[in-house]
Amino acid sequence: KNHVCDHEAPISDEERVKLSPDIRDRMVKALEFKTISVEDGMEDIYSNEFVKFWHYIYEQYPRIFSSEDPDVQVDRIEFENGKETIVVIIEGTDRTLKPGLFISHADVVPAIRKEWTHDPFKPFVTEDFVQARGAYDCKSILMAQLEALHALLLNGEKPPRKTYFLFPHDEEVGGFGAQEAAKIFRERYNIQSDGFAFIIDEGMPPIRNGLPGVTKPLLTIGYTAKGYLTVELTVNYAKVGHASIPEKESSITILSDALSRINANPQPNQFGKSIEVEMMEGLVPYLPWTIKPVIANLWLFRPLVALAANFDKQMNAFFRTTSAITIFNAGYKSNVIPIQARAVVNHRIHPGQTISQVLEHLERVIDDDRVLITQEEGALEADKVTPRDSLYGRKIVHSLNRTIKDIIAIPGIFLAACDARWLQDFSDHIFRFYPFVMEKEDLPGIHGREEKLRWQSYEDGINFYLDFFRHMDENDLPPGHTEL
Numbered sequence: 001k002n003h004v005c006d007h008e009a010p011i012s013d014e015e016r017v018k019l020s021p022d023i024r025d026r027m028v029k030a031l032e033f034k035t036i037s038v039e040d041g042m043e044d045i046y047s048n049e050f051v052k053f054w055h056y057i058y059e060q061y062p063r064i065f066s067s068e069d070p071d072v073q074v075d076r077i078e079f080e081n082g083k084e085t086i087v088v089i090i091e092g093t094d095r096t097l098k099p100g101l102f103i104s105h106a107d108v109v110p111a112i113r114k115e116w117t118h119d120p121f122k123p124f125v126t127e128d129f130v131q132a133r134g135a136y137d138c139k140s141i142l143m144a145q146l147e148a149l150h151a152l153l154l155n156g157e158k159p160p161r162k163t164y165f166l167f168p169h170d171e172e173v174g175g176f177g178a179q180e181a182a183k184i185f186r187e188r189y190n191i192q193s194d195g196f197a198f199i200i201d202e203g204m205p206p207i208r209n210g211l212p213g214v215t216k217p218l219l220t221i222g223y224t225a226k227g228y229l230t231v232e233l234t235v236n237y238a239k240v241g242h243a244s245i246p247e248k249e250s251s252i253t254i255l256s257d258a259l260s261r262i263n264a265n266p267q268p269n270q271f272g273k274s275i276e277v278e279m280m281e282g283l284v285p286y287l288p289w290t291i292k293p294v295i296a297n298l299w300l301f302r303p304l305v306a307l308a309a310n311f312d313k314q315m316n317a318f319f320r321t322t323s324a325i326t327i328f329n330a331g332y333k334s335n336v337i338p339i340q341a342r343a344v345v346n347h348r349i350h351p352g353q354t355i356s357q358v359l360e361h362l363e364r365v366i367d368d369d370r371v372l373i374t375q376e377e378g379a380l381e382a383d384k385v386t387p388r389d390s391l392y393g394r395k396i397v398h399s400l401n402r403t404i405k406d407i408i409a410i411p412g413i414f415l416a417a418c419d420a421r422w423l424q425d426f427s428d429h430i431f432r433f434y435p436f437v438m439e440k441e442d443l444p445g446i447h448g449r450e451e452k453l454r455w456q457s458y459e460d461g462i463n464f465y466l467d468f469f470r471h472m473d474e475n476d477l478p479p480g481h482t483e484l
Ligand SMILES: CCCCCCCCCCCCCCCCCC(=O)N[C@@H](Cc1ccccc1)C(=O)O
Pocket: 137, 171, 172, 173, 174, 202, 203, 204, 205, 207, 210, 211, 218, 220, 228, 314, 415, 416, 417, 418, 443, 446
């Protein structure tokens, strides 16, 4: 089925929230707060920035945070380090409907000043974009949702269903805020398994020129998310001595060989085991004529398409478990051969594979007893898959089409992880995406340098949330509208 209706009417000019100087300024100021999450073991000096950030947010959106309205409730989940995960609850007009949940984290990854052209916490603003750490991941969503909700409430409206907003403080370092919130949802709010109609979290960005021949912004909404597994590889090789008479092997050469073998023997291709086939089929109407016949006839060309994983890093990430060598250390002096070498490999597990299958493959490929493989804590299987025909998925696409010009939105796999993984038990309908179009060259900004949010995309994203808040009831779309 075609998933996008070209005749989907955009929202009217009167309905559309325009990007006023106030909305811009609120976003720019929000980016100045260093709500940085640091890795375990590193000094964390940022707690007060979180306090100041939330104080600022409370001031900017009084209709939400200092409201006399009994239908608006704010809950603060406090943590030992002084940081807080915030929950906002808005009563809906129809109390018979299951609630919906929106998640957006307030923390950001660190940024190294000298790698950026401007200070990452002194936003660089142009007519077209704002550049700062967190501009995309994930203050864009947090601020856009607050703008949309505030506009809705100021307009005297309420969403059709009870709506929860969860703003965790530590998604970038493990998600304890979301895990604690899951307990509170159960114990304090009495929300049980399958208690949310849907959950919406960060995920894939819509990318213009994202695939060869596809110029329109393409968004693969995460109907599932990859799992992850981090392993430490250690070699302790005792035959050491003076660097002037080296042995043929050392801990470093043994570990390097193991890493080369991991690189040369990727985890098996899983094309066809999860939702990536539907993703490819959904793309068909938008592909250039050169590729279209191949993707439109997967019954014939499936093996050929699977091969794309060998040549394209994005297809590779969609079709198989990836292995990224992220840490490597050994040695401490130029004329001493070290006993120990250590590396860390981060796997993103395709839904077609399990953690133990990934480990088996790894052991088989390394095939060297001298390399000790240790699994780091916190490994997780891939998320479950949202039903492809989900009404909420169709409503999301409907609102995306109404608010973002030319967007192509199809179901797919979220290649990273987000806080929704801690709340999976609460809903079968989980969607992971950003509603802010980016250019392909903006992508490395996420967790990298010169992170950007384009103003037009921000305006569109605010309107997406506002439109979805208004229409997230149980009524089906009229026939002929978005079909996934
Ligand atoms: C058909 C279209 C082709 C375009 C494909 C382009 C691929 C783009 C991939 C972009 C990924 C963007 C991800 C943004 C959100 C990042 C969320 C995140 O970083 N989460 C962490 C969570 C985590 C996990 C484990 C420990 C700590 C944190 C992550 O590393 O996954």
